[in-house]
Amino acid sequence: MIANPRAFLADLFARAVQAAEPEAALRRVLPERPKGRTVVVGAGKAASQMAAAFERLWDGPLEGVVVARHGPVEPCRHIRVLQAAHPVPDTAGIAGAEALLRQVEGLTADDLVVALISGGGSALLPAPPHGFELADEIALNQALLASGAPIAAMNVVRKHFSRIKGGRLAEQARPARLVTIIVSDVPGDSPAAVASGPTVPDESGADEALRILRDYRIDLPAPILAAIGRAEAPRPGLAGDQTVKVIASARVSLEAAAAEAAARGVTPLLISDGIEGEARDIGRMHAALAREFATRTAPVTRPLVMISGGETTVTIRDGIYGKGGRNSELLLAAAIDIEGLAGVTALSADTDGIDGSEDNAGAFCDGGTAARIRAAGGDARSLLARHEAWSAFRLAGDLFVPGPTGTNVNDFRAFLIEDQPRR
Known part of the structure; x- marks a missing residue:
């Protein structure tokens, strides 16, 4: 007994939990130093821990910003750690998403962007399409959470109502080299599904997002449905020079x-x-x-x-x-x-x-x-x-x-x- x-x-x-600790896993996948700047961005429940570990391991100058959940975070010296709400987005999340998008503006092919992504990033990075407000993304998120839809299906919908998800952050970072490092919380460990893939485009289209809404009988206001129906996200291969590594998983x-x-x-x-x-x-x-x-x-x-x-x-x-x-x-x-x-x-x-x-x-x-x-x-x-x-x-x-x-x-x-x- x-x-x-x-x-x-x-x-x-x-x-x-120890097996998913970021530092040991990060050590194995550190990218080569670039000729230009090293910019770190990220989001998720493990964002501050991943960022702090990356700082300890990186031999060279760096800058950046990550968005973590409200609550205790691991402090960083060079990377700003912002905090936002999960599972229902808040205004701090809007500010965090905008900060990530600004952080990767104006980069060159000599620069390196390291994206540190973990589960929870979808809610932490609300960035509704132009013409919509935070309340619209909250309504969408609450409807998805109450629907019983699996996380992969929810994230397909989320990335079609966003200016940052579905590979759009990667698109903003072009032409810089991009290395995405992921702690996966989704069954199957699809990189595009974790945090709705801000730096990893996939093949899902607006028609699939609308089908999911129909299948799970998710009732949304007509303007949101129309925006999802016309959303076009980047496709794989269109987001520039990119490497994706999943370092921890279930x-x-x-x-x-x-x-x-x-x-x-x-x-x-x-x-x-x-x-x-x-x-x-x-x-x-x-x-x-x-x-x-x-x-x-x-x-x-x-x-x-x-x-x-x-x-x-x-x-x-x-x-x-x-x-x-x-x-x-x-x-x-x-x-x-x-x-x-x-x-x-x-x-x-x-x-x-x-x-x-x-x-x-x-x-x-x-x-x-x-x-x-x-x-x-x-x-x-x-x-x-x-x-x-x-x-x-x-x-x-x-x-x-x-x-x-x-x-x-x-x-x-x-x-x-x-x-x-x-x-």
Whole structure:
């Protein structure tokens, strides 16, 4: 038996985060120094950490600006760190996007632009088309977040309502040499999907963005739809001299956690790094697998830890906005389905340290979580129906609050299955 299952799962989370730490990965991909200027731009939840690491590693003069989320940031000496809101954009994000666009103006072919991109950059860089305001981009963002659409689909739409996403920042930087360095938070690690690809064009067109809006029944004002329908983003190959490197991803982090589990005598089962779908449905799926592995006799070797990643979604209906995020909602659904099951402890958390609207990265659960919620005066099913997962886990004392991690490689889930106690 594991002496402290929650501490063990927290250690696996920490190992996954450590594997996505920017400095060691950046050291392996540093570009050659240019004849001219070195300009650093960037955005995302790991922007300040990536920028500070780049400063420590770079041998030569540099300048630049990055946009990070409001909250603690790592200070830089030469690169300005601006802050903006996530997941709903704010006026600081407008200023940040404009600062990035100005930073790459007037460059030459002798100059180098290094773009440091991580997850969360879409919300941090609002830059609606000319003639629109921040309120329009907020309306679009809120509709996308409530729709249940996967992150890749949301980012296709976002890049068709922007003056910076979809490769437009790269277009502004021409003719400078451009190196984009990415910490990926999207399933499949498509560079054009991370932060809606400010420096990485793709093949998606306005017709695809409109199809996504139709498929997910996302209702938007007519002027916004018209703007998306006529938007033309740069195509691959049209953004100048560019190199793209993905230095950290969910797969690498999950494999690191699996190796840590194996080193501690627990059999790891890495299910997938790209699981998508409705959070509560994925939670029930994990609960079903946990019950199967906990109660069958062979050929399962226990203790066993199921590890998975990806990005689930929470579909908001009838304007019911509760407290919490997709990891907490996933785990609350799982907690309901494993009630009374001994020998199972689980953790679901966002690797950036913040899950949704509150200060927790996610939560723990076990077979007694639902009962603890009831004992504290709540009901797990009712709270789940109202998207109040944070409130449920607060009642149970099961919140996981490591604080911001400085990186973001999507969600981390680990279900520890031990032998059932003898009757």
